[in-house]
Amino acid sequence: EAGVTQSPTHLIKTRGQQATLRCSPISGHTSVYWYQQALGLGLQFLLWYDEGEERNRGNFPPRFSGRQFPNYSSELNVNALELEDSALYLCASFFYSSNTEAFFGQGTRLTVV
Template identity: 90%
Template structure:
C-alpha cells in the first residue's frame, strides 16, 4: 500500500513569493495534518483538514493556509514568504480522530 506522498521534494523561493506544497494521503484516510519542522524546534502543528474542512489550526499567521480536495489530497499555501519560513514541511494522514498519524517524507522549503 502506498504511503503518504508529498511534492515537491525541494522548493526554493525568494522572500515575498508564494509557495504551494502538495500532499496525497494514504488511501482511506480522510484526515490530513500539516506540520512545520524547523531546525531545533521539533514539529509545530500547522493545520488539520478532514472531509474538506479545516478542523483545527496551530499558532501560525493567516498567510499559512490550505485546502483539502474531494479526493482528500491537500495543499498548503504560504504567502508573502519570509526567511524564517525555511523548514521541512511534513504532511501526515490518518483516519478521522485516530491515534496514529502516518507521515510523508516532507517538502524542504528554502526561502532566499
C-alpha cells in the same frame, strides 16, 4: 500500499513569493495534518483537515493557509514568504473515525532566500 506522498521534495523561493506544497494521503484516510519543522526545532502544528473541512489551526499567521480536496489530498499555501519560513514541512494522514495513528510523508524542504 502507497504511503503518504509529498511534492515537491525541495522548493527554493525568494522572499515575498508564494509557495504551494502538496500532499496525497494513504488511500482510505480522510484526515491530513500539516506540521512545520524548522532546523533544530520540534514539530509545530499548522493545520488539520478532515473530510474537506478545517478542524483545527495552529498559531501561525493567516498567510499560512490550505485546503483539502474531495479526494482528500491537500495543499498548503504560504504567501509573502519570509526567511524564517525555511523549514521542513511535513504532512501526515490518518482515518479520524477509527483513531488510527498518523502516517507521515517524507516532507518538503522549503528554502526561502
